Amino acid sequence: MRVASLFCILCLCACRSIAPTASNPGLELVNWNTYHLFDHQLHTDSAAAWLAAEQPAMVALQEVLHVDSAGLARLAAQWGHPYAVMHKESGYPVALTSSAPIEVVERRVAGFHHGYLHARTHGFDVFVVHFWPGKIHEAKHIAELARDLASKGNLVLVVGDFNGEIRHDHDYLLEHGQLGKVVAGVRTFDYRITDTFLESGFVDLTHAHAPTARYTFGSPALIPRWRKDMEEVHLTRRRIDFVFADPATAERAMSARVVTDDSSVGQWSDHYPVGVTFAP
Template identity: 25%
Template structure:
């Protein structure tokens, strides 16, 4: 009898816990010049997104998309709420199953711009940092965190997107596979500056960690996985693989963020040059 009572108690407690807490599925995705304006790719993305059933998707490289077009894309995947940073050039945006409020946009001084928006009491900060110079990326990430401080946004915050930056937690893989050599060669031939003093630059993720944010991937996953490039251009040598797409969360969300996944399948292999990154974020019941 005692065992039955204990079993029923545990069952009731588990049911209460599940009822008290749900999880948002969040995806961040660089959509490669909005899938190169190819109707077939856009259609395949819509079908893929329906299967994913994400609650929120943060987009980068929504090139020359209009507000109305993003609204149409959101409607097609079951996201009636959308917000866009700008309508010209490379833009970031967001779509959601839930209302989007308190939208803030910063374009000036940023290579692509960034935006902040509130969904279910969480602050989503969608970013796409400069691909060209590490000095510019450092300026941009400082602008982002300074803006958050000015807006009094500190807790319940996610900073997500394509940061075009490497993380020191992946340095063993980069060193083992000789990532520095092609990076230095690229810097030399194109006059870019993606290395610092002849070494791989890890400053942007390090800066966010210093500011109290947590890299959800390295927090939960042991070992390296790359978010760029995909197989859209063919087989990828180890020396070219990079993790440059991130979902950072403020420290108060560290325990709430779970199951980071680089979503790699037959569809995402060919849709974009980046792979999408997803997490689950626990949400207390209202």
């Protein structure tokens, strides 16, 4: 009996750690802050070609400037997505594109710096966010909505640019020594935005599946306007882009990755794309 029980446990663990394969590719969501739509459209074709080659099922984007809804639809078509929505057509929009139909639940701007999009596709409730640093009420509002949906059995994802670090990366952040604030000789970091989701029971899927991925922001695209050279870029690299999932949805996650190729994606945006693959 004990042998049989042990066998069942081992099988369950193996199933949870299974990686995507050609026969079981899963559904990948890619989140990407596009840096003013790939440096004011300078690299849009290259980025679109990269996404087309990756073939994600869903793409969440931030800083989708220079296009309206029709322009976003044309852009999404370049990577094979016939469905695309954005939460506004001015300022710093967020957007979601998908290979499956999208149901828009809410487009919110009022009371938020950038706003957010809540939509449903591929069976997931997806919140695409772009938080403003220090505006904790934005995170609390989304976390409350997401927690309520999860309690009803919905599969919930909160994805985007959180503009805040996470305590999972505390040691890494201390090692860099250039981030956070020094108070009474102690370097501290503001984790309140990401703590809001961790304390609500949501799972940081990159940390869960790719714990050695330490940065999503800080690429050569910052040079020369925002950073002098790569030494300065390296000093301020950190994770501020996340894919959070409720526990039930997290169980469906198969793998996660941050693509930090500075010969391609690192030239097109100051943020790197974050991908999470879910069991279909």
